[in-house]
Amino acid sequence: MPPPPPEKEKRHLARLCDLVSSSLLLHLEYGSSPPRQLTPKEERHLLLALSTVNKTIRRWDLEEERGCQLDQEIVSGSGELYSCCLLPEEHPHDGVDCLTNIVTILVGLLGFCSNYVKHSASNILITISSTLTKFESIWIEFIELVWVSIHEALKCVCNALRSTTDSKSDGIASSNSSITSFMTLLNNHCLGIDEQTMSSLFRVLHAILKFLKHSDSDLKDEFISLSIHHIGKMPWDSFHRLHAGELVSCAKDRFSFCNDSAQSRVLTGRLLQLLCSLLEQSYLELESTDGQDMFVKLVDIVPKIAASLQEQHDGPKSLYQYLKHKILMVMMRIRPYIQQDCSHIVCWLKLLRQYFQDLLHEPISQHSVQQDNCLEGSPFLLSMADLVESEDKSTRHLQRQAIYLFLSLSIRLSYSRNDGTLQCSCKRDECLLGHKVHGCNDHCNCFGLSEISDWFQRCYIDVSFDSKSLTCFALSFLEFYMEEDDMLFSILLQLLDAPLIFLKVANTGTTELSGVKLFLSIFDPVHIFHQLLFLLHYDHMVLIDYLISKDVGVHCAQYLLRCLRLVSQSWHSFVDDSVYLTEIEKLECKRQRTSRDISSARASSSKEHKNGYGCDKEANISQKLFFKAKACLYSLKRTLEDLQKKGLFPYNPKPLLRSLARFEELCEQR
Template sequence: MSPAGELWWLCRCVDESLSPFTEPRAFVSTSKENEKEILIASSQVVKKIQLRIREFESSIKEELCSSEKHCSDHQCLPKIVSKMVNLLAVKNEFVQHVAVKALVLISEFVFATGNNWDEFVHLLCCSLEMAFTRMLSCSFENNNFDSSDVDFMLQHGLMNCDWSTVAGIVGVLRVICKHLKEDYDDDLVKVYYDSVNSCLLKMPWNSLDECWNCDVVRTKKSLPVNELHLSNLGAMDPGIRFLGTFLQLLCTLVDRNDFVETGCDSADKHPLFVTVMNLIPRLVKWCLRKQEDNSETCIIHYMKHKLLILMIRLGSLSCMDCSDSFSRLEILHNYFQELLLQPLTQFLSAQGCLEDSPFLSSLSDGETYGMSSSHLQRQAIFLLLDCSISLVSQRGSKENHSDCSALSSYFTNNPDPEFDNFRIKKGLLELYKWIQKHLPSEVSINRENYSEICMNFMSSFLKLYLHEDDLLFEVLLQLMSISSCLQQLSGRKDVAYQDVKRDFHFDLSDIFNSVYLFHLFLSEIHYDHQVLLDYLISKDTGISCVKYLLRCMNLICNSWKLFVEFPLSGELSNQSSCKRRKLLGDNPQLVADETPSSVDNNGSIELHSKNFEEDNEYDFKHHNIEQFKKAAECLLSLNNSIGNLHQKCLFPYNPEVLLRRLRRFQELCCQEKLFDRQKLE
């Protein structure tokens, strides 16, 4: 059957099954019994479409008995979309769920059968615009709708839409976006991004601002929204559902992991992402409004989580510039400041329980709140570091100079007319001021225990992120970038850096010492090479972990003395962490070898240290040498385990580059007088 014939079949299928329930005003007086009938009918449509897709893909063509057409070809898609969108207005979550699933399947069907998928996406976006506009009782005059689409859609539906309808259409667009990114085509992605961007630009956001900035209950009579809509808005649940789904869609749109070419220089330069960035201040205000009207802690945390995720992902785009970093920082300080000021170790005691764990029930409400709060705290701090490093590291563009200069007097007491100086100062001040809040007030470089204070801060920072593997190595890489930038600024005696540094009694270079951070990281995982191996073979952390280890091994080999003389002392030397050795899956072949034994015919390695208390040849403290010895044993054991797994073709990717760095580390250990050279060779 031709593509047009397949589309006509789909139109007939939807029409015959759902016409009794999708006529205009069909849902004014729906009963529970009617909702059950609707659910059955819509579920049957889903099954028929699934079967038809399988038949089409396997080239099994089914001849239809009747040749009568129910609508002309150009009306098929509008009629199908309008009927399915009408189902989203049914006050039944199961019907709405099936309607969303059906629309996603229709998208797949239209594409598979070679019909006009571009028009389908356009109609979805058109439905979203009209439903949103009708919800707020706005005029269509300022919207650039295709007139025939508007007339048809208004004639065949969208009469009883509410926030559930709007949320449902947004949910459909999100699922389609996810499917596109799983098996994308450049042209399809561009069509999708263009349509969504056009839709977002035409939405009456100002009207929503006015609506949600009012007290719905007290100003019910004065709002230009009919009573049906007001009752739904007053309950707030549908509005929250829309906002949550909308945040999900935006996060999916800017998922950095799977961007593709979209007609611009790259996907991250598509105008859609600028549109999303400009929506963030509004999103924050809407979430705060919903927070005031809802006592559900989990909903509040979810919205904050999505907002932070969205801003973090936007920060990774190359199209985001200095002004965007300033914007994100302003939002962070205005609406998430309490997370930045929260003590780093406040909620660590409750971190042992996973979400939905049976042990969670034994925690108090305050402890449960603390677990969610720590998650948000990690995201907020990550965003602060991301914005700061982007300002310190990037070269400023002159077109942004006026915008940033206008803000300079707000952020520093000594406004600098030079854009780059101001940008660097702003980034450094953000880092210094945040760290200052978490250090003792009397901290000073000349203080006797200054090094220990810096170590304690770094240790608390690491402990916070050890509970979230997804962010752990991302933030460690971030800290290495900060350290690298600080070295460059110090090396060229940057004026902005020296000006900021002079105003504080501690040095960022001491806080973000990458060699010491790596030592502390190994200490927090108890120098267990199998924990590192777990990270390396994990699909979630593998890439970021190997990046971090490669950079650390290169840094260590170039800063060998600093690595050997690591000054771990005091309370840190006796601290323990929650990270323990884990089995590497059910396959016994994937279990890494234990710490290698002495060198023998098999090439195994063991470190042998001398009696440090009796050896006065080296001016090292006993605990320093012990920490170096533990770190070296961990890394050499890791080298041995990766090598064995790679030899057996059991490592999930080619680790040759990492193995070369580890072998270089082994060579330096051989040259170190602290160890028995022959035992290492």
């Protein structure tokens, strides 16, 4: 039980309680049996009352900021002058009973079948949160009560489902007497909690978090911790059944749930929206162990939320795309926290295969806008092109996220089997995160390699099987990610780990890994570095722009440092880039192909090499690539030195300058 609040806080709560109770409590009598309908006249009166309450609270805050004193008739701390419906003998006046009354009345109003009423009542909850932030303990209790309201709504679903087990919200209710009394009063006020009520409460929490972020409040971390704790305690089995439509009528319950698939999609969207905001990068950079452990708890929740996509597929395409986008964002943001157990990685890879296979196997080449049905010069031509382009950009953004996440997980799983950083619990014969994984303790890295091989061969099937076309495939892959700078350097940093995988499969002759061998040869980091400079037209100022960018500067610097280190270790390969084409040709010869096109490409390539023309041409191209890359990196070094001398570079570039100086030494020695 928290200590009683000071007199100032009690007076403030009494004032709010008096306002909310006197203005809104009477309206809860409308439509006492669910669904809670309002006549047009009742709706107008209620909306007017809600607007008045919201404006009054905001006016009080402005007056307090200007130093105005509270009216003497409402500043008494005795608790006798406010209109709380709780009897004094039931709860001593410590301020918590006022807070209980305020929240239950407003949550009760969310049960009306009026979107305007729901929106207005939600706005009052947001305003009350803002005015309570100056009283930390009371504000935390307020957020706790909002979450308990969500738990109680989901508990209602549990009671309405077949084969229901006890809800975790029961444990919350019994934790202290104030929560128990809150839920008792909530049951009296909320006669029609439904999916829209929970959606409204998630909207309230999301808006509160945005306010805390904008105001840079110290309560932000407390809100995140509290929210993640309650998200982890939600009854996800019931949440999934809600989307699957496994509801039964329960006459004895006073609650009513409308099994509306559209509303369930909105509910999932609201939850994902809140979860994405909780997982923003600035929040994830917590140094404390407790902070890290807090986000690890969310790893198990992702498959449970993703399961709802199976029931959402037949809904509106735009909403389905939105849900997939949000789930991918959640997965990407908590990806670093799944590296402690490879069973989590295996599970996530299966999730990507199950729900995002269409994105993973979509061609990465640019989509063309089809305008066959439009006459040239038609006024509708531009609008249709814009619409198709907008949808195309959205799909490609999702595809970039899905492929990055897939490759990140697969590469991580492939090379980390024996380095001690991963623990494997897959050998247990149990349902892990909703997926059966039998005895894969000795085969986790092979699972990752197989996933890479399968993905690459599916993407590779439309590519001509010769080294030149494969180089174009790698260029297309880079161009695909260059449309979004932050994703570009994230995927480039991930591909730098490819040599670690190659060491594991270099001596393996198995057929199923031939695809991954070819993938790793094509995406050799030094070769990719050459291709990146080529796509940037060897313009060192583009690299400068990347380095000083607030969004990608750190990742770009990390990438350049690691690449320059690899270049110094593989100098001959960097100077003579044709070595990669030779390696690809060697691997291609090992693949058994029956296509006539492949045979013809091989014959043509072989003929060129016999005449010596192919080798000379590749050598000349390789020399040109080296000299252009050399000039670009020399210019980058000089520009960085000039910016450093003038104090115009945003951070210390000395590590990068040392690497560039080492590169220059190697060039001079050559």
